[in-house]
Amino acid sequence: MSDSPITPTVAVVKESSDEFNPAVLTAPTAIDLPPRRRTKSDMLALGVATCGVGHVPLAPGTWGALVGVGIYVFFNFISEGFFIAAQANGWEPEQFEAMRTSALLLLLIALVMIGIWAATRVEPMLGRKDPGAVVIDEVAGQVLTFIFVPMFAPWWMIAVGFVLFRVFDIWKPYPIRRLEALESGLGIMADDLVAAAYAGTIMSMLVGAYLLF
Numbered sequence: 001m002s003d004s005p006i007t008p009t010v011a012v013v014k015e016s017s018d019e020f021n022p023a024v025l026t027a028p029t030a031i032d033l034p035p036r037r038r039t040k041s042d043m044l045a046l047g048v049a050t051c052g053v054g055h056v057p058l059a060p061g062t063w064g065a066l067v068g069v070g071i072y073v074f075f076n077f078i079s080e081g082f083f084i085a086a087q088a089n090g091w092e093p094e095q096f097e098a099m100r101t102s103a104l105l106l107l108l109i110a111l112v113m114i115g116i117w118a119a120t121r122v123e124p125m126l127g128r129k130d131p132g133a134v135v136i137d138e139v140a141g142q143v144l145t146f147i148f149v150p151m152f153a154p155w156w157m158i159a160v161g162f163v164l165f166r167v168f169d170i171w172k173p174y175p176i177r178r179l180e181a182l183e184s185g186l187g188i189m190a191d192d193l194v195a196a197a198y199a200g201t202i203m204s205m206l207v208g209a210y211l212l213f
Contacts, residue, residue: 038125045121048114054133062166064135068142069162075104079151100151108147111140112189120185130180130188137189141165141196148204160206164199173198 038046053063079100086096115136122134145165149157168176169192179190 042121042125045118046125048118049122049134049136051135051139054135060132060135061138061169064138065142065162065166065169067135068139068145069158071107071139072143072146073158075107076151079103083151097150101147104143104147108140108143111136111143112193115140115189116185118185119188123184123188134188137192138165138169140189141169141192141199144193144196145199145203147200149207153207153210157203157206157210161199161203164202165196168195168198 050060051064051067053067054060056063083093083096083100086099087093118136119134123129123131126133142162142165145161146158149161172191172195176191176194179194180187182190
């Protein structure tokens with residue numbers, strides 16, 4: 001008999017951040033559990049990954065998407081102040097909108113990179129594949145959905161963008177489900193970003209139609 005220490009493991013269960021979907025068992029592999037004592041980095045990662053709403057009992061993914069909506073609305077609020085200053089300095093609206101989109105893309109990249117780190121760290125802490133409590137992927141996906149929506153778009157467009165993202169995130173058309181098999185935080189983030197790309201494409205067409213008519 002071997003005297004080597006046994007590393008505690010837990011069976012991999014694929015969860016959904018939306019509690020309307022049941023957990024799904026995946027391949028018979030295991031995730032090593034971390035030490036019982038959590039570090040400050042662990043707690044930071046847990047806070048980032050859950051965004052303060054990940055442990056809501058009902059549909060945490062929807063709450064995470066609402067956090068993304070709030071971030072986008074706050075970003076627009078800040079942008080309005082810069083827009084006034086830009087106009088005073090002779091900027092055309094098109095110039096400012098291009099700079100605003102670039103800034104939103106930088107914010108999105110930051111959310112994705114931080115999200116991959118946090119989700120990768122939290123997954124073994126919670127002992128589950130893509131834990132339902134991790135909603136940073138929904139936050140980033142919701143921001144991506146609005147990437148081509150202009151600053152002064154009507155409020156109903158934000159509501160439509162929210163609904164579209166949730167539909168694609170829950171529906172998961174091809175190839176979203178395959179991306180869930182990617183390693184740890186990358187897989188957690190990737191499927192929601194593709195769902196957001198679908199939703200964002202429809203939003204872009206909707207904006208174009210709105211501006212034409």
